[in-house]
Amino acid sequence: MSLRKATAKEIAQKVINRDGLFILDVRNESEFNDWRIEGPQVEVINKPYFELLEGVDPIIDKLPKDQQILVVCAKEGSSEFVGEMVVEAGFDDVMFMEGGMKSWSEHLEPLEIGTVSGGRLYQFVRIGKGCLSYLIESDGEAVIVDPARDIKVYEDFAAEKNLTIKHVIDTHLHADHISGGRTLQEKTGATYWLPPKDAESVNFSYQPLKEESDIVFGNGEVKVEVLYSPGHTIGSTSLIVNDQYLLTGDILFVASIGRPDLAGKAGDWASYLRETLYQRYKELSDQLIVLPAHFGQPSELNKDGSVQATLGTLYQENPGLKIDDESTFKKQVSENLPPQPNSYQDIRETNMGQQTPDESKQSEMEIGPNRCAVNG
Template identity: 30%
Template sequence: MAEITPETVAERLENDEELTLIDVRDAADFEEWHIPGSENVDVYEDLKNDPDSAAATLAELPADEELITVCAAGVLASDAADMLEAAGHDAATLENGMNGWARVHRHAELEADIDGELIQVARPGTGCLSHVLISEGDAAVFEPSQYVEEYETLLEEYDADLVGVFDTHAHADHVSGGAKLAERNGVPYYLHPADASGIEARSVEDGDVLEVGAVEITVIHTPGHSPGSVTFAVEDEALLTGDTLFHDSVGRVELGVDAGLEETNVEENAETLYESLERLRTVDGDPLVLPAHDPGTPQPPVAARLSEVKDRNEAFCQDRETLVAALAGDIPDQPANFQRIKLANVGTEEISDEEADELELGPNRCAAE
């Protein structure tokens, strides 16, 4: 049975190559989270309990297409691929299934007028976006995933030395690799103290100016999504907004409350977020807005100028009363395992690497819908 790596699938999708992804999980799991463009052929139970029925269903798929079978971990999908091959189809299995898809990282340079390079690292399986700033041989990593080797490899490619790791806030939807990456490389980990309950981090406060090579980074405290949320302004060229501001929506305001980490309430947080968005609306110039997530399957670069975000993001430009009512009253589904992820990222709960893999599987849900 042939296998295809998630990285190869991501590259082929990025290049608009034709391939047919057959997701054999049950319909509910597929609806919750799947690779865009994939087709759900729900033979999950039949693969376990009635293989002949599963084989008959799969045999009806087009015989002239390359078929890639997908399941959660690649096990039952391999059985499906064997059945397809036995029926004369060209079939392979996505290695490690959706678990493997969640680990894929892709990167691309952004067009930014700075004395250095600004690189975006995207996880198409989760919607997470990280950024790497390199100037004069020094590098800073913003919002790294738990898979820190991805960033170390990237820095080797650019022959850059890591000097700092930054998180805009304690995330609720994915396990941060910030502290781990910093510790492995003997550099500071920067996080606002309001979000660093039990984790060793160097404090960043509103108005702080930090340097990476020849590039200045200014800290803008933008609470609301979390008490310690900040935006990092990369000179006048980019705003790393975390989960405060996305291209088409704004951050949620209830996750920290529901996790038991905040003494405020949802309405107070919504008011606070409005004020933070007001600060970002009035930033000088027209910088790139670079959030920590994208709701789709991001292929880098994912970027938009502030003026464009103002034009297309209705929530960003709403009046206080309308926005507060929407954020406090229309709360979407919560991210999977967000309480434990949040506790891990503020440093009050330890989780193993294996647990971290399991906890963050699934779609991103840190944006208000």
């Protein structure tokens, strides 16, 4: 019997495949309550590390003998220490996660969603943060949408498939995670697109993402149609790819809708949000496959780990799209909202180029759930 180190990728694939996982989380109770590993077939208990310094006897009867046990902490060290004690207590199959919850927050899992003319569309699931980004490729060229801070994943993926990254798009100014858009532009020479109404205070150059600026690439095979769709932010913009896919940013999710309050303008932006969801999107085809920039709960993951649904299905099932009374809608999206994302103001300012925190600080700022939806 010996303790084994597991990667965030290995754990992500277990969660996506619904393999079954028992987790002992040894972080402080407040950290655990704020954010944890969740998913179908995942069972998790919390016992702070400092309560286990003398041994694991206090939790011995809560640990399964016939199931794999994963011990997690914030950065790795405490989980390795506790994991060794669990092994010494007679448990056969025990792991700790390399890099702790920090690595869980940053892991991206690429999944193929479907085809486009001359290529494919991939969804990168940041399962520990609930963030979703996209790579669309055709005839050796690629467009990346709403990229995460860790751009190496996209660079490696593009290199593996012999793709040239031509365009990088942010559908809005993000407040929950640091965008990798500008870094990708600097590393690859790609054109970086950003909605101008979200970019009035940015300290860098960009290409304005506006309705008349549709993006065509891949030998003319793929058209990314730009649709202005305000509400989550004043500049929020959606993308329609070859009349097949609707990338909604943080306007529409599978189980909820975007919150309009992260710039302190919920009252003003709620009207824009309703107009986008109840008028502009209503004019689109029900057969479009909705691909959001976030998910809130593990239940939103399909069996293959992807997050997607047709627009018609969401109009039938998403509670945020079934509020007929306008005043009720505005109240629901403006009041009793979940807590705002951790460090959201610092993240917004970083994405505007107004501050440049170091790598360690950026990682710290992003820890925790995204909280971009009305219902969290």
